Amino acid sequence: EHSLALLQSAQLHSMIRTVYLRAQPEQLIKRMQPTENRPSLTGADPVREMRWIFDERDELYQSLADITIDVGTQSVDQTVAAVLKSLDES
Numbered sequence: 001e002h003s004l005a006l007l008q009s010a011q012l013h014s015m016i017r018t019v020y021l022r023a024q025p026e027q028l029i030k031r032m033q034p035t036e037n038r039p040s041l042t043g044a045d046p047v048r049e050m051r052w053i054f055d056e057r058d059e060l061y062q063s064l065a066d067i068t069i070d071v072g073t074q075s076v077d078q079t080v081a082a083v084l085k086s087l088d089e090s
Contacts, residue, residue: 019069025051
């Protein structure tokens with residue numbers, strides 16, 4: 001809660017801009033496949049765990065973000081370009 005309060009305070013005073021890089025859980029799982037050393041947070045099936053976390057946090061993240069960018073199928077370069085473009089336009 002303290003982190004959330006700090007973030008909201010900084011946003012109110014125009015000290016920061018927040019960008020939510022949004023991707024569906026299935027897309028995130030595909031990106032994580034090569035990484036076998038990433039531990040599960042809950043011990044659950046990775047897809048279910050990712051879906052649960054997404055469902056729990058997505059609405060909050062969107063409400064806090066100044067900009068939301070769907071990055072599910074974008075490369076890193078495409079994501080960076082989209083972030084820079086969005087920041088320039090806002």
